[in-house]
Amino acid sequence: MTASLSAGLSAVSARAVSAAEVTIFAAASLKNALEDIRQDFEATTGHSLTLSLAGSSLLARQIELGAPADIFLPANAKWMDHLEASGRLLLGSRRDLLANSLVLVAPAATAKPISGFDDPLLLQQLGQGKVAMALLQAVPAGIYGKEALQSLGLWDRLAEQIAQSDNVRAALALVAAGEAPLGVVYATDALVEPRVTVLARFPTSSHAPIRYPLAQIQPADPDAAPAVSAFMKYLQSSAAQEIFSAAGFDVIAE
DSSP states (O other), X not given: OOHHHXXXXXXXXXXXXXXXXXXXXXXXXXXXXXXXXXXXXXXXXXXXXXXXXXXXXXXXXXXXXXXXXXXXXXXXXXXXXXXXXXXXXXXXXXXXXXEEOEEEEEETTTOOOOSSTTOHHHHHHHTTOOEEEEOTTTXXXXXXXXXXXXXXXXXXXXXXXXXXXXXXXXHHHHHHTTSSSEEEEEHHHHHTOTTEEEEEEOOGGGSOOEEEEEEEBOOSOGGGHHHHHHHHHHHTSHHHHHHHHHTTOEEOOO
């Protein structure tokens, strides 16, 4: 065996021994970006990345009950605040990572352009159908969406026609399938679903800023700590930022 081959095998062996699994609990709206990031991170480091994607409220409750999460990346600060208050976050690891915006969508096959949220054609397209939204009291997209509709004076008219879903991707799926004539989702969700059309973008002044805070959960497995730290750094790297930007997110500079 040549010296170069022997050195190469030793490096591969060392990498395999040091490889570890990192589990990230993240908002469902991050699905596509994180899947791309996982592929790049695993190929670069040899570590394994497990994604648990759902509504931020559900994920926070799971972490609070002891679910084996290493990193939390929700779609608003409320649930991160909750875990921080209960002492579940690694001190000093929290920061805002991304921003997003909110849009009104319709099935691409039936969408009719509107001039704004006061356009009568908006309610005509809705008819007796439903407005698909994430859970209004628990999931960030639903909370932001209700706030925006209230701000624009549409909530009282639409409240009885809201169809709530477990998370924003589930709401998007209802519109994409034509089961709901309108939906309120993140701009990044609409970007990855060709079966929907954006009718209007909600003014940023109509709802609280949409921020995705990032933090490391108190480590339960010391052996995985280096890999978790490596992924925290990777999420803030230029490589990850390019993926997030391509997916439509705004990267928040430190």
